[in-house]
Amino acid sequence: xxIWLSPRKFALAGCPxxxxxxxxxxxxxxxxxxxxxxxxxxxVAADYIAAKVKHAKKSYYPHVGxxxxxxxxxxxxxxxx
Numbered sequence: 001x002x003i004w005l006s007p008r009k010f011a012l013a014g015c016p017x018x019x020x021x022x023x024x025x026x027x028x029x030x031x032x033x034x035x036x037x038x039x040x041x042x043x044v045a046a047d048y049i050a051a052k053v054k055h056a057k058k059s060y061y062p063h064v065g066x067x068x069x070x071x072x073x074x075x076x077x078x079x080x081x
Contacts, residue, residue, distance in 0.1 A: 030056040031079070035064035035071065 030053050034046035043060070050058050059079055061068045069076050 032056050032058045033061070033068050033076070033079075034059070035061045035066060035068045037064060038066045040066045 032046050032050055032053075034041075034043050036043055046058070046060075050056050059068075061072050061075065064071045
């Protein structure tokens with residue numbers, strides 16, 4: 001089961017540093033979903049997480065904002081493990 005990562009989830013998990021979070025999550029399947037037009041969480045945040053989580057699968061959605069699950073539901077459902 002994948003874990004959906006966001007900077008807010010790190011903060012909620014008590015992991016202000018992504019490296020600390022990775023010690024907990026290194027055995028999990030990780031998928032990073034990012035809308036290229038997201039203005040709430042900038043794409044650079046997804047790039048940062050992807051650089052730290054080497055085993056993560058990245059999915060960038062062109063012409064999509066903050067809610068890829070709603071804005072491109074078909075693709076999102078196809079990509080889910």
